[in-house]
Amino acid sequence: MFAADVASRETMGMELLRCEAGLAEMRMAVTPRHLNGHQICHGGFIFTLADSTFAFACNSRNQVAVAASAQIEFLKSAVEGDVLTCLGVEQVLQGRHGVYDMRVTNQRGEVVALFRGKSAVLAGRTVLGQPGQPEQPLREKR
Numbered sequence: 032m033f034a035a036d037v038a039s040r041e042t043m044g045m046e047l048l049r050c051e052a053g054l055a056e057m058r059m060a061v062t063p064r065h066l067n068g069h070q071i072c073h074g075g076f077i078f079t080l081a082d083s084t085f086a087f088a089c090n091s092r093n094q095v096a097v098a099a100s101a102q103i104e105f106l107k108s109a110v111e112g113d114v115l116t117c118l119g120v121e122q123v124l125q126g127r128h129g130v131y132d133m134r135v136t137n138q139r140g141e142v143v144a145l146f147r148g149k150s151a152v153l154a155g156r157t158v159l160g161q162p163g164q165p166e167q168p169l170r171e172k173r
Contacts, residue, residue: 039083053121055087061113072109080117081133081146088119088131089150090157101148107141114138127152
């Protein structure tokens with residue numbers, strides 16, 4: 032899934048550090064392309080880091096899942112040179128819906144933002160997972 036995520040990987044410069052059942056962790060260095068007119072990291076980029084981490088966490092059980100809702104609390108500014116890490120953890124997965132919490136911190140361990148997302152599981156698997164085949168989305172009709 033990360034290999035196909037051009038927005039997170041190339042546009043935003045994010046790295047996927049880990050992804051396991053119910054959990055994902057990503058990192059992004061704040062560069063000049065991330066700065067707003069106040070010369071701090073644009074909140075939309077912090078949201079995108081958290082949202083991308085949410086996407087990997089809620090798809091980590093090999094079920095296609097999409098965001099149903101999300102909210103964020105910005106707690107501290109990030110500046111050029113900061114390295115932001117986002118850890119996303121599944122809180123509840125019940126039926127077709129899951130709730131996930133993301134914590135964005137800087138390289139000093141200071142909390143930059145808290146994000147909560149609700150996912151909706153769709154039909155299909157995230158990856159084929161067959162040996163010798165590249166990971167590809169597989170969507171089944173309902």
